[in-house]
Amino acid sequence: MLEIKNLNVAIGGRRILNDLDLKVAAGEVAAIMGPNGSGKSTLAYVIAGKEDYEVLSGEVLLDGENVLELSPDERAAKGLFLAFQYPVEIPGVATMTFLKAALNAQRKQRGEEELSIPEFMKRVKKAGDMLDIKPEMLRRALNVGFSGGEKKRMDIMQMALLEPRFAILDETDSGLDIDAVRIVADGVNALRSRQRGFLVITHYPRLLEHIVPDTVHVMAGGRIVRSGGKELASELERTGYREYAEEAA
C-alpha cells in the first residue's frame, strides 16, 4: 500500500532523512517510534507534502503512485491523511464550513458528486458521536479555543469523515490525558480495515496499548534502524532509546 524507497530529505541544508525505506501493507497498522529529533515528524510532513522540505532523492509510493509529485490537496484526494501533532487553529472558519469544504473538495477531485446537506449532516453526526464531539464545538471556529484533547479529537473526526486509504498519526497522543487517549484510540480502531493502512508515530508505548500495531519500527538518525512486531514497543518501554541514539550518531 505505502512504500517508501530510499528517501533522503533535507531542510535548510541539514539532512534529516537518510536512505529511509519502509513498507506498510493494506490493513496494517505500523508504528514508528524513536527519540526526539530522529526525523519522525519530518517523515509525516514529507509524505503529506509540506513545502519546507527538500526531497533529495527517493520515492513515496501509494499503491504504486509516487505521491511526491503531487500537491498536498491531490495527495489528500488520493486518500492520504495526516493527523497533526499540533492541529492548526483557523480563526474565522466555522468548523462545519471547513468540514464541508474539505469533503466536497476531495469528492470533486475524484470526480464524485457533492454530498447533499442531509447526507453530510448524517456523516458529521456519526463521526462526531464516535469522537465525543459536541455540536457546539462544530459551530465554533476550527480548533480556536479548543483544548489539546479537543483538537486531537477534531483531527481524528476529520479522518473518520474523510475516510482516507492511508492515515498518518503524528504523535496524536502528545498532550492527551488517559481518557482522551482512549477516545482517540477508539476512533482510530473503529476505522481499521483491510483496505486501510496506518502509520502511527509516537514517542511512548502507551498509545500502542490502545492502538495495537502489527509492526513497530524504530527510527533514529533519519532512518529505520530496527523493525519488529508489537512486542518491540514493550521492549522499548524497558530499554529506552539510548542504544539507537548511539547507533544513529
Next chain:
Amino acid sequence: MTAQIIPSRTAAEAALAEIFASAKAGLPGSGAVEKLREESFAAFARGGLPHRRIESWHYTDLRALMREALPIAPAPTRERRAALRKAAAALPANSLVLVDGVFAAELSGKLPEGVKVTSLSAALAEDRPGILESLAAAWAEADDAIVSLNAALMRDGVVIDVAPGASLAAPLHIVYASVAEKPAARFSRSLVKVGAGACLRLNEMSLGAGGRAGQTNNALIVDVGEGAEVGHTLSLTDTRPGSLRLETFLVRVAARAKFDSFALVTGGGLMRRQIFKLFAGPDAKGTLRGVSLLRGREHADTTLFVRHAATGCEGRQAFRYILDEESTGVFQGKVVVEPGAQKTDGKMLAKAIMLSDAATMNSRPELEIFADDVICGHGATCGGLNADQLFYLETRGLPPPEAEALLLEAFANELIDDIGHADLVAAYRAEVAAWLAARARSETRSVA
C-alpha cells in the same frame, strides 16, 4: 525679511473655487449659513487640497491625486428618476435615499415611530434651531480641509432625530444613489441625533442605478445621547474605477452610551475615510471596525482620530486589509487621552494581508496619553497568509486557491460577525464572498 510661500493652485483647486463661486448662490441657507460656507471655503482655500506634507494626509496626497474637480451633479433626468424608482422599490424598509447628494423624500419609505427625518437643505433654509450649532461643533472636532470643503458645498443630506428612549427594531438605511449621466461631484452632509436611552441601527449603502464614475464628499455626524445604543454599518462597495470618494464620519458619544461601527470598503478608485470619534461623557463604549479589500491600483485610506475627553471609556479600533496586485492600503489611527480621562481603556489593531509583492500597506498607529491611570495599546501587523494554516487546509483536500479564499474570507468575516445583526452580517458576508469570487475569476483568466 521673511518670505511667505504661496503655493500655486492646482487645476482642481482652481476649478473648486469656480464651482463654489458659481454654486453658492443656489445652495440652501442664508445669513449665518452663507457666512459659514464662505468661512469654510476660505479655510479650505488657504491650504488648498491636502497633500503629503500634511501629516494626516501623508499617504494620500490628494493634491497630486485629484487631477480635476468635477461639476456638481445636475438634477436627475426623468428617465433616470424612473430607473431609480424601480431600484428603490427593492430597497429594505426604512431607507432614506439621497440622489446625487440630494434627499429624495418620494423614494424613501415610511418611517418607524420615534424617528423624524428632514432634509438638511430644509433645515438650513428654515434656519432650524440648533442646526448651525451642531455643524459648528462638528467642525471643532474635525479641522480638516475636506471637511471644510464639504461644509462650503454641502448641498443636502438627511437630518435624523431619534426621540429619547425610542427603540427601533429594524435598521435605518441611508442610501447614496448616483445617477448623473456624466461624471459629477456630490457633496452631502447628514446629521443623526440619537436621544438619551434610544436604540438605533444605522446602515449606509450605495445604489448604482446606472451612475458613472464621479467624486463624492460626504459627511455624517452622529450624536449618541446619554445611555443610547447605536450600531452603525457602512458599505463602500459600489465605487467605480476612476472615482474619488471622500467620507468623513464624526461621532460624539455621551455618557454611558454604546456605539459600534463597521465599514466594508471594496472597489475602484481612490477612497479616503476619516473618522473623528469623541468620548464626551464618562463610561461610554465605542468600537470602530473596518475591512478593506483592494485590487488593481485601488487606494483606500482609513484615518482615525479618537479623543478620550471623559473618564472610564472603552475604545476599540480594529481594521483589516487584504491587498492584492498594485493596491495601496493606508491605516492611520491617532488616539488621544486627555489629562482628565482617567481609567480609559483603549485598544487599536490594524492587520494587513498582502497577496502581491507590488501591493503597499502604510500603517501608522499613534497614541498620545496625558492621563496616568489608563490601559492603552496598539499594534499593526502586515504579512502574507499563514503558511501553516494553508498547509493544514490543503492536507484536507482543499486546492491552494480554495484554501486561500477560505482564509481570506475568514480574515474579513471575523470582524463582520461582530456586527450583531443577522441580516446585515449576511449582507456584508455576501459582499466579501462576491469580491473573492471576482478575484478568483480574474486569477483564472490571467492563468489562462
